[in-house]
Amino acid sequence: MNPEFSRLERAILLAKGLSEEQLAQLTEIGVGSRADFSLIGNVVTLLELMPDLDPAVAVRVLEWAVPTSVAAADTNANPAVHVAPPPTIVVESADVVHCANCHAKQPKDYTPGDLCINCGRQAEPIEQCFWCGSSGPGKRCRNCGAQFVPTSLLPLAMLLRRDGLSKDDIPRRIAEASDEEKEQLWGRVRRARM
Ligand SMILES: [Zn+2]
Ligand SMILES: [Zn+2]
Numbered sequence: 001m002n003p004e005f006s007r008l009e010r011a012i013l014l015a016k017g018l019s020e021e022q023l024a025q026l027t028e029i030g031v032g033s034r035a036d037f038s039l040i041g042n043v044v045t046l047l048e049l050m051p052d053l054d055p056a057v058a059v060r061v062l063e064w065a066v067p068t069s070v071a072a073a074d075t076n077a078n079p080a081v082h083v084a085p086p087p088t089i090v091v092e093s094a095d096v097v098h099c100a101n102c103h104a105k106q107p108k109d110y111t112p113g114d115l116c117i118n119c120g121r122q123a124e125p126i127e128q129c130f131w132c133g134s135s136g137p138g139k140r141c142r143n144c145g146a147q148f149v150p151t152s153l154l155p156l157a158m159l160l161r162r163d164g165l166s167k168d169d170i171p172r173r174i175a176e177a178s179d180e181e182k183e184q185l186w187g188r189v190r191r192a193r194m
Helices: 007-015 020-028 034-040 043-049 055-065 151-162 169-176 179-193
Strands: none
Touching: 007 020, 034 043, 034 055, 043 055, 043 151, 055 151, 151 169, 151 179
């Protein structure tokens, strides 16, 4: 017998952007409660199980179901949750970081993960690692060192990973791909879904 989501869980998942078909698909693979998502653990695994899922929806679902899978984006909202301070990372270049929310310039000693000095929100968006599934702010994954690709392009990065491209080659390939090449890759992602 397949597990069933409760009425509230269904309502929340629909609100996160899942379709009825995708809910049924989840039930089919054995996910029937919020707790089951913790076994999936991260956005990349969820996208592997459900290749037709919009990466942004996958992120929202996992943020709700497994808050620890996505580094706490708004620590202010829930002060009870203690978030370990990020390891200090030496910023290689003199790149100036501007807040993704209010565009305020961040101080020189800014390290990825710091909150914005102006608005107090996470200065950089939380990215998902296409390689190991970890998430965090900054340009690179703290867990495996892979360079992040935009969330909307995660399915392309995962496709190239299945093709056997290396961790370092994939972000470069995606950054250098023309619109036409990207379209071809999306075509392959869509065919893989059928
Ligand atoms: Zn800000
Ligand atoms: Zn990684």
